[in-house]
Amino acid sequence: MKVKFFCALYLLVAMLNAHVFAQVSTSSITGNVTDPGGAVVSGAKVTARNEATGITYEMNTTSGGTYTFSSVTPGQYAVTVSKPGFRKFTSVHNILTVGVPLVVDAQLQVGAASETVEVQSSYERIETTSAQVSDIVPENDIKNLPLNGRNPLTLLTLEPGVVQRTNNAAGSDTHVFGSRDRAHNVTIDGIDANESTVPNPQGNIQRLTPDNVQEFRTVTLDATAELGRNSGANVMIATKPGSNAFHGDVYWFHRNTALNANEWFNNYTNQTRPTLRLHQFGGDIGGPIVKDKTFFFFSYQRSQIFQTEPVSATNVGLLGAPVLYTPTLLSNGLFRLVLGTISLNGKTFTQNSPGLVDSSGNLLPGVPVCGGAVTGNCLDTYNIFDPANFPAGVTGPDPTIMAALKTLPAPNGYNVGDGVNRAVFNWNPPSKFIGPGYLGRIDHTFSPSDNIFGRYLQSYYNTELGDFLNARPEVYPGFPPLGAVGRIGKNLAVSWRHTFNPNLVNEFTFGFNRFRFNLIRVLAT
Structure with a gap:
């Protein structure tokens, strides 16, 4: 029974460790200490100091002359190595980045401890600790x-x-x-x-x-x-954490339609330039609460973006844009179709095609129309509103359906569809993005063996007037959009680093991530 219990406990710890190790936000500082002859120097005192915050880590080299500071936050560090009988070695401006160890090797020179050998940025630039x-x-x-x-x-x-x-x-x-x-x-x-x-x-x-x-x-x-x-x-x-110096920014970024060129496809189809009015403003500030011990950082940004986008880019409509009946069909009931084969401008048409009409939907000169002596290889017309063509029991088009269809705009894109009965409506539907977001972080050092930080991040990014990304735009002018989207993100991180001894360091990190995505239906008013 005890064996099963310890096996289960071991597996639980292993899984927890795997989960913790998979979340990386820190790195380590490591290196070898040698004398002028290349022999390892054990028992040398090594100090790593964050140049921005003054936080210091200390340990002695091992019997193999190595040292490692684990779970250290990224930043710029000064590494100092000292031992009686040798000159003090100091390397400054060494950059520690997230996820990759900083390697700073030191070769001590024989001399008085009061003498110092200082070098700048002596860390290795090439990754030698792993093959990633x-x-x-x-x-x-x-x-x-x-x-x-x-x-x-x-x-x-x-x-x-x-x-x-x-x-x-x-x-x-x-x-x-x-x-x-x-x-x-x-x-x-x-x-x-x-x-x-x-x-x-x-x-x-x-x-x-x-x-x-x-x-x-x-x-x-x-x-x-x-x-x-x-x-x-x-x-x-x-x-970003705070530091011993106060730093801050205030900003406003702006873009508008006057600064943009029209899209090539819009020019090709004679569509207007999409509208853009972008405002992103905010600021950040960070600094010390207690010098060398407690630091803060806070940032805020608000986005207010109004823009339009070609409806063909929103993934609505069977043909890349909303499909409509042509006025000839919807108002007069004249359904047209190619009867036989039509030859026009060096091309042959055996079915309806946008190649038979101009950009306004009018038949091109030379398109033969069936009637009189012309009975084949022409464009024929079938009147679906003629009572003689109604099926048995049908008295005419449904008035409710006809009234709804006539509220839609006339098509303006006859290069898509069959040209004579169906075309598309191209325009630039609007959308509006509203989103404040903020981040707050506190770092505190209790002692050289204990430090902690907490960070909270929350943001909103709501889409109003229609959502392009999820194919929910305003399909036609004056109609309600297919939907809007509300987005809220929350992310918390708290980390505590404790040094038990120079060879044993524990980093405990916990937090949560939440992203809520609400698809909102917009009703007509």
């Missing part, structure tokens, strides 16, 4: 590279091996070295941040901004065990 293929997008790139909509995760598409293609919203459309477009995993500060049905690494369901992301790493191949949940992109995002 990954890349870091640092804060400077996130802030300075152009972003459409201020979504920092769009930079993922610049990574080698990442291919993006359109797929009519049937998946995330992002493939990494041939993986499925749903085989991705995104974490924020070690907490899951995926949309459960279609995990899209660029979807940014929690509405992160360039101002609250410190950096993110994308692992695209040969992920290590703690990242091996998915075969596609494994994206690890680290949010």
